Amino acid sequence: MNFERIKEKLNILADAAKYDVSCASSGSSRTNTNKGLGNSTGMGICHSYTEDGRCVSLLKILLTNHCIFDCAYCVSRRTNDIKRAAFKVQEVVDLTINFYRRNYIEGLFLSSGIFKDPDHTMERLIRVAKKLREEENFNGYIHLKSIPGCSDELMYEAGLYADRLSINIEIPTVSGLKLLAPEKDHKDFIQPMNKVKNEIIRYNNERKIIKNTPKYAPAGQSTQMIVGATGESDKDVMYSATYYYKKYSMKRVYYSGYVPVLEDNRLPAIGSQVPMLRENRLYQTDWLLRFYGFAVNEILNDDYPNLDMDIDPKLSWALRNMHLFPVDINNADKRLLARIPGLGMKSVHKIIHARKFRKLNWEHLKKIGVALNRAKYFMVCDSREWERKDREPSKIKGLILQNSASKFRNQISNQLSLFN
């Protein structure tokens, strides 16, 4: 192995891959049965964290950053003057195996620029995955990027070796896509997504009858949207996310604040701030939809097309719906408890268990770990004291903001001025 050459390629091709934020390695079901290498069951592991605090669990690289397309938001676009490189199939296999054996990673996340044509590119990605599974007996996690416009046959084959498949929508609105990636067709994204969804359904059905049906993408599929590149509203983003969750049974939708990488008058200028706070609020909303029983139109609608930046979306929703509060935490059902600001699902479960033994008061709640500075305005418990005065939403908001330190404080003041 020519070490210096590999190092150079790795630098180029990891650098180009880092804007894809997905790093999940959980939810697969590949057990190590035949004394092979690796195991990917249950929870994923973050083996390290980047200096901006993101999880590092997969070797995330491009097979090549050569590309025949020219999408405005992408560093690898054809017209961008950058160093190009390409890995050989065996080189990717060796890197993956050697990193995995040292416990650096959970597996591989392989994507690619499109060289020649979509099928050619996809076929090469599949070859890496196949080699890892069949020659190296590798049971670690493999995430393959589906190449827009590739054939159904290849998508079928990809799912036989990959744990997860993903294809990034990138631009949440069709009009935005036309503007920034005019050579790409919306249906080139949809077709592979549809194929994967159908294959997963087929697999789940067949498995009920034939136990050893070959696995198909056991960790499902995901997608990513760039936010802050085309002036889309939070409502646009979350409504399309909801659509993809439902229509294509997505496991996850990722939101990636646009990082300006090139000068282009269709896009925010280089040096504009990455909308990290907004990204964070979108993830919070995503959680409320997936785990807290909220419907998207409760949080975002024509009257409220954008999320509040200074408070989290649950609090914001609660302040608009004060008639539902206070909730009695000793009686209320799980659904209602989950809607109290400051109460996470873990606390909800603890409360439900603990209140079987005695009525809970503030002291109990504090010990359990409830964020009372937010929650106390929205609940009553086994105590005479509760916040009955200051029931005005604006007052409550003021009090809560006074007493909380946000990790985004600086950004809030900065970005608020941007949003106003």
Next chain:
Amino acid sequence: MMNQTTLIYDGSFNGFLTCVFQAFDEKLKLVAIQKNKQVQNELFSESTTVFTNIEQAKRVWTGIRNKSFNAISTIYFAYLSENEGVEMMLYTYIKKLMAKRGTQVDFSDETILYIHQLAKKVGREKHRVEAFVRFQLTKDQIYFANIEPDFDVLPLISKHFKNRYADQQWLIYDAKRNYGIFYNLDGVEIVSLDIKELHYNRTQQSNVFTSGEYAYQELWNNYFKSTNIKSRINRKLHTQHVPKRYWKYLSEKKEAV
């Protein structure tokens, strides 16, 4: 009035369970359960040395399991914290559990909550170690890693590594507690080594390891660097996820140590 008793045991988990058995069986009024290495004399109490009895330990174990399956692992995890006085807290916990089914989820009870949270802490350390172990390949083809965990987590991580690295020999050594677990391609055994030199991921190279080893470390460090997005840097969040005490074992962090 019954005499107050201090039980002294050999420091093993089975030894501890034997203490619990005898305390229940003889209806002792316990003031302390202590490891024989760290005996302190309690005033006004008699101390008795307990010899580990696997039969009795097993009976306590199944007794607890019949009450609650979750409580079993909570107890074991909390025990491995090695916190001072954890044995008495656990004894109280077990008494409560035996008195009433379902008590292990009464989080409004202080002992229950304390043990629960302690077990959570040990669980977190287990996960961190599973994540932050960095193997280095020795010339005799053993993937070797040093750790110094806050809690005694080797017994908890063994299964994870055995399932994952079934086709390579590996050795994880707890330098703080001076023992390690070695997987010899068949099973895992407990070893104790005479290590003069701890093999952190130093910038200085050791001839114990293969030359390819350092090449891969460098590739990994490079990879780690190129995953950064400069305009997003957030060091505080970074150290929150990767506490500094782990850095000396992480090759990607060796320049920072």
